[in-house]
Structure formats: structure tokens, C-alpha cells
Amino acid sequence: MSQADTQQGAVCEPQPFTAVATDGYPIHGFVWRHGTRMLAGAPRPVVIVNAATSVRCRYYFRFAAWLHRHGYDAIVYDYRGIGESRPASLARLSASWLDWGEQDFEAVLRHAGAAFPGQPVDVVAHSIGGFVVGLAASNDGIRRVFTVGAQYAHWRDYASPRKLVMLWKWHVVMPLLSALCGYFPARRLGWMEDTPRGVALSWSRGARKFEDTYRHPPIARTSAECAALVQRFAALRAPLLAVSLTDDEFGTVPAIERLLRYFVGSRVVHLRIAPADIGVARIGHFAFFHRRFEASLWPIALHWLACGTLAPRAPGRVVSARDAIDETRAGRLGEHPTPLGA
Numbered sequence: 001m002s003q004a005d006t007q008q009g010a011v012c013e014p015q016p017f018t019a020v021a022t023d024g025y026p027i028h029g030f031v032w033r034h035g036t037r038m039l040a041g042a043p044r045p046v047v048i049v050n051a052a053t054s055v056r057c058r059y060y061f062r063f064a065a066w067l068h069r070h071g072y073d074a075i076v077y078d079y080r081g082i083g084e085s086r087p088a089s090l091a092r093l094s095a096s097w098l099d100w101g102e103q104d105f106e107a108v109l110r111h112a113g114a115a116f117p118g119q120p121v122d123v124v125a126h127s128i129g130g131f132v133v134g135l136a137a138s139n140d141g142i143r144r145v146f147t148v149g150a151q152y153a154h155w156r157d158y159a160s161p162r163k164l165v166m167l168w169k170w171h172v173v174m175p176l177l178s179a180l181c182g183y184f185p186a187r188r189l190g191w192m193e194d195t196p197r198g199v200a201l202s203w204s205r206g207a208r209k210f211e212d213t214y215r216h217p218p219i220a221r222t223s224a225e226c227a228a229l230v231q232r233f234a235a236l237r238a239p240l241l242a243v244s245l246t247d248d249e250f251g252t253v254p255a256i257e258r259l260l261r262y263f264v265g266s267r268v269v270h271l272r273i274a275p276a277d278i279g280v281a282r283i284g285h286f287a288f289f290h291r292r293f294e295a296s297l298w299p300i301a302l303h304w305l306a307c308g309t310l311a312p313r314a315p316g317r318v319v320s321a322r323d324a325i326d327e328t329r330a331g332r333l334g335e336h337p338t339p340l341g342a
Contacts, residue, residue, distance in 0.1 A: 029077025101135025
């Protein structure tokens, strides 16, 4: 992009929007929008930012504004039960990670298509935000995907030095308090935003294959319905760059690869970055989107969104890279290669 494109829209206040899911639930967020639909003679891309579990969309404001300064339109939003999309009574809300993908992200995808007609749609996804990309029925319309620490929190994948502590927090304390309160009161513990009970249970009961988590109550999808969930991941055709950090206790190599194996229709690159690669002591699971990494990490995302290729001087090392797998190579519906660490 030219310097003129970068400077265009340097000052822009985000505007609120609402996208209504097919079940009627209102999903609230914010949009940074340019005055024209064209960028350097082509349709201007719009980027949707998918948040991590129970992280408010406002955390990504600086990143979205930065994308806007570089010529993109940008959207951030809160899943149901979180931040702008929290109801009056969280204990009465029935919501799981499936709802965040099938309903909420799907609603925002459709909103983007209607509000930005003819503009390519890209996605930047943090943590569970990469998982919900695969659940949306309209994900075949996405142009490019960039993820950070994207996985679905299977306990076997947690980093070994912290595994026992994480098991206690997320698989004992979280489901217990969720059962007592009707939701997970995470803010009182200083852990994250308060979280719907169904999301907490999706996390604490997660199986090696995510679809197996939802074969049992309280969701109890049929085998055919679970197979359809897997097929949605295969429907994604967008090239996908997955960034993981070596000091991320959730985003270990087995965790990232476990999720990536579902995206059989995408060209996939997994880039693993150590803090020392950019001269810092720590990055972890959350800090990628902190403003202090604007010059060192954010350009990796910008280059992928602009070109669909890894930046030539990107820090870190490529753990895996593969082309899309066609249906004959992917095997029967619902089957995929065994993830690392399974």
C-alpha cells in the first residue's frame, strides 16, 4: 500500500453497529470505515477481528485502528455474553463456543457482506477466535485468515510446566463455580471477563476431537450434526497463517496443529515466534495485540492480509506448511490426520 493509502483515514472514531443472529440475539461491536470502497483502484478489504475467549472487543481497538490507518476497514465485536453483547442476566444465558461461531461470527460475517458489498473480507482471529472461524456457515466467503494462538483448549496440549495449575483453574474451579453461579464469575478472580456457563463447560469438558465434546449433554448433537460441524471447517478456502508464541501456555505446537488439521480446504502456514526473536522477554497468549508490538509483530499480519504470503523477514520459524487437501485425500467426512500430541 502507498504512503497516501496509509495516511488516508488516519483519524477515525469507531462507530457502533449491531448484527442480529439467526436466533434473534443482538451482537454488538464497532467499525472503522473509510469514506470510499476503493483502495488503489481495487475494492478495499474489510477485516473482522475475532476475540479470544471472554476478552472484550475493546482490547483490540488499537489494532483495528492501526489496520484502518493502513487502508483497511475494520470490525471488532463481542460474542454473546461478553462486553457489549452481555445480557442483563448472564446466568440465564445459554451459550457455548458453538453459538459464538455458528450464530455470532456468522452474523458478523453476513453483516460485513451487507454493509461492505463487493469488498473482500479477511479475518484476524485470537485464540478461540480461530476456532469459531471454522464454525460459520459463510466462512467459504472469507479471503484470508490470520490467527494468533488459535486452539480450542484441549487439556493435553497445555504447556507442561503449567499443566497442573491450568487443570486446576480451567477444569476444576471454572466448571464448579459455573455450576454454582449459573455462569463463570471470572472478573471476581481477575482472570478474564465473566463467561457464559456453556462456554465454560465447552472448555472444561473439551475432547481431543472438538466434535466429540458436543455429542453429550447439555448440547448433545447427533453424529450427523457433529460431522456437519467438521465439514464447515473443510469449507474454508482462505489461506491461513497461524502464529504461535513459544511462551504461550495455551498455544503449544500440539494445540495449534490440533486445530489446523481441521482446515483441510486451506493453504496453511504455522509460524512459531520466540520472544527473543524480537528482542523481548515475554509475549505470552495475550500480548500480541498490545501496542508495544506495533512495529515488530503487527506487520506480520498486515503482510499476510495484503499478499497472502509470509513476510520475507518475518521473525520465528515455520513449524508446518501445507497446501489445501482435496476431498479424495482428506478421506471420509469427519476424518483428518491425527494431530501432534494426540
